Amino acid sequence: MKILLVSDTESKYIWDFFCKDTFKDIDLIISCGDLKADYLSYLATMIHVPVFYVHGNHDHYYIENPPEGCTCIDDKLIVYKGIRILGLGGSMKYKNGPFLYTESQMSKRIQKLKLKLFLKKGFDILVSHAAASSINDDNDLCHEGYVSFNNLLDKYSPKYFFHGHVHMNYGKKPRTTVYNNTTIINAYDYYILEY
Template identity: 65%
Template sequence: MKILLVSDIESKYLWDYFDIEKFKDIELIISCGDLKAEYLSFLVTFIKAPLFYVPGNHDQNYDINPPEGCECIDGKFIIYKGIRIIGLGGSMKYKDASHQYTEKAMKKRISKLKTKLFLKKGFDILVTHAAAEGLGDGEDLCHRGFKCFRDLIDKHSPKYHFHGHQHLNYGINERIRKYNNTTIINACGYYVIDYKK
């Protein structure tokens, strides 16, 4: 299954110079946050695939104007075509705004998913806006990753962790990194993966 990942930067290649032929094999779109609602609605309209998203720390407008035709998976456990997916949006809390969490608050959000994780025997994909601590995050409070994400990956060993928040021009040049059995992908801009069950 080909999955289009998007995050943080509206790509001119996808928006201004969109060519449906180049994306006709996409079966799922996943947004890791900080993108205009109109951009996500555009993608889901022209690429005939569902779009799941989590909000980023700059997506307060989603609260009143969510992306049309897209499904918010923030704080949810969903199954799509047999793939178990968890969504946890937002960043580390650095000011008083929505979609920002302390470590304790994010851990509490994860604890609400424990029953489903137990019943479904884990998950395959973790979709977040922020990175996990020490796995592609930054040093400042705004870009610091969540330890509880790393703990979640350690415990359940998913195939993938998709995140945004860390623009590739921040000096973090690794789009893809391997952590034990999990492939971590920074979705900044856009990236296509071929998911094999």
């Protein structure tokens, strides 16, 4: 299965110079947040595959105008073509507003999914906006990662963890990192993955 990951910035390559042949083999699109609703709707229309998304810290306008033709997976554990996908959007709370969570609040969100995680025997992909603590995150409060995510990776050892939020142009941030048995991918701009 080929997955198109998108996050944080609308790719000019995709939006301004779309070539259908380039994306003809894509089976699924996953957004890790902070993209215009129109952009996600455009992807759903042009590529004709499901688009799953979590909220980024700047996605407050989704409340009134969510992306059309797309599915929010925030606070959900869904199964798509046999792949268990857990969605936990938002980022560390650095001001008041929607989709901003303290470490404690993120931990409570995860606790509410405990039964589903037990029944599904874990998950294969974690999709978030923020990174995990000390793995591809940054030192300022806004871009600090969640220890709760580290705990999820330690306990369930998923195959993948997709996130955005920490733009790759913020310094020498890697696109991919391996943490124990989990491949972590920063979805900034866009990235195509063969699952």
